[in-house]
Amino acid sequence: MATTDLPQEILIDIFSRLPAKSVGKCRCLAKTWRTLLSTPQFIKSHLIRKPHQQNLILIAPSGSVHFAASAAVDGAVSRKLQSPENMIEVAGSCDGLVLLVDEDRKLLVNPITQQQIEITDSPLALTKRESFSMYGLGHDRINDDYKIVALSYWDTDNEHNPDCADTFVDVYSVTRGVWKRVDNSPYDHAVPHLSCGAFVSGAIHWLASSREEGYTSVIAAFDLAREVFDEMPAPSGVDLGKFVFWKLVVLEGCLCLVDAGRDRSDVWIMKEYGVGESWTKLSIEGGCVYDIIKPLCFDGDDEEIVLMTEGESLVVYNVKAKLFRDMVVDGVPAMFVDGGVFVDSLVSPALCEQVM
Structure with missing residues (x-):
């Protein structure tokens, strides 16, 4: 029996088990395969079934963007993304899509x-x-x-701007290709360092402060379906007045709160989303010569964490041995201005064009 004689559901089942790059090659072999392997049904099936590896995406000082095929392999070979220069931040990642921003542009890329x-x-x-x-x-x-969710507020130190402390919330639908403004955030997001939102379980999370007396630090969660803010419980025992200055990241699908430092960094991991009692602490210690900025990914099998440092380089920390080692990504400058992690997928950033 020829492959083309197989039922469509069998073909989808077979191809959905292949890496994204292999599917791309198969699309070039036959017109019927290209049509089948480009359908929303197949792309969703591939995203669900394929065991995705974590890949690194890194921004060089020149603003060029590079990505490596594996986030946990030393000496991984990188490729340069054919994108405009001067990118400054990896502003988010979801299902293989990555949001890159600079002062004037926002790019959604796979x-x-x-x-x-x-x-x-x-x-x-x-x-x-x-x-x-x-x-x-x-x-x-x-x-x-x-x-895509954009939080914005006026620079009130500028005498020409309105005396407005509100944080505006704009939401962009990738499928429809339109922006809309929703209710302002009830929190104060004016932290000294701006950071991208951490996406977990249908919500994008930022560290912020309550507007009530005392300005308690909070984990603000913007629910993408309801388009309103909720509040996540913080770990028991953390300083409620200071953790707004920490980092919020995602490791192995879990929301993580990171108190990063030179001699020791504490990573609080929310094992069960929304459950305050599920926070557990992992400490990174062992004499790292660099200040840690943020963890990028965690390999549970080898108990190793890939970390970005103040020296704008990558190190790997072995949790069991409590040892650091430098991580080299071939084809990328030794220093970076920002980095993140994404999974391999076939999801297209041009979804609005597919439904029109």
Whole structure:
């Protein structure tokens, strides 16, 4: 029996087990395969069934973007993403899509397929260089839509700007290709260092402060389906007045709160989403010569964490041995301005073009 004689559901089952790059090659072998392997049904099946490895995406000082095929392998060979220069931040990652930003642009890319689109600014966006913005990317499972969320507020130290302490919330639907403004955030997001949102379990999370007396630190969670903010419970015993200055990241699908330092860094991991009692602490210690900025990914099998450092380099920490080693990614400059992790997938950033 020829492969083309097999039922479509059998073909989808077979091809969905292949790596994304292999599927791309198969698309070039036959017109019927290209049609089948480009359908939303197949892409969703591939995303669900394929055991995805974590890949690194790194921004060099020049603003060029590079990615390596594995986040936990020393000497991994990288490729340069064919994108505009001057990118400054990996602002979010979800299902193989990565949001890259600079002062003037936002790009949504799939590094594996090399597809990318530029996201236009919201028509309600605040004047650039007179305001602050932070971003997040995630998937709305209820409406099956990828969404970009932009939080922005005026630079109130500038006498020409309005005396406004509100944080505005704009939501971009990737499927529809449109922005809309929703209710302002009830929290104070004016932290000294702006950071991308951490996407877990249908919500994008940022560290912020309560607007009530005492300005308690909070973990603000923007629910992508309801488009409103909730609040996640913090770990018991942390300083509620200070953890707004920490980092919020995602490791192995779990929300993590990171108190990073030179001699020791504590990583709080929320093992069960939304359950305050499920926070567990992992300490990184052992004499690292660099200040740690943030962990990028965790390999549970080898008990190793890939970390980005203040020296704008990568190190790997072995939890069991409590030892560090430098990590080298071939084809990438030795220093980086930012980095992140994504999974290999076939999801297209141009979803709005597919449904029109």
